[in-house]
Amino acid sequence: MTDPHLPTVVEVLDKLAVLGGSAQIAIHLQEQQCVGETGASLSCPVARYIRRETGESVQVGGVVYLRPGVVGAEVVGFLPDPIRDFIEDFDGGRYPDLVDGTDDV
Numbered sequence: 862m863t864d865p866h867l868p869t870v871v872e873v874l875d876k877l878a879v880l881g882g883s884a885q886i887a888i889h890l891q892e893q894q895c896v897g898e899t900g901a902s903l904s905c906p907v908a909r910y911i912r913r914e915t916g917e918s919v920q921v922g923g924v925v926y927l928r929p930g931v932v933g934a935e936v937v938g939f940l941p942d943p944i945r946d947f948i949e950d951f952d953g954g955r956y957p958d959l960v961d962g963t964d965d966v
Contacts, residue, residue, distance in 0.1 A: 882943055
């Protein structure tokens, strides 16, 4: 049975991917004030953006894991290349303005 939440996540991923490359995704996430933690697949800017847009908690890395809260309902999908590139760049320190600065509070 197809998970009813997957198209929503796919739509959000497609929305980010069509922006272009890593830099364009970073600009969009910054405009949306969507920051996150480096090396944290559940709380990077992309995961937080998807959660904000869909209400679904996802883990991002080489693939997206959609966990709608039902045991055994995990759906796996591949990330588009531009989003993979952004995550790699973000984790590598390329976008420090997108790093969650909560420890500054």
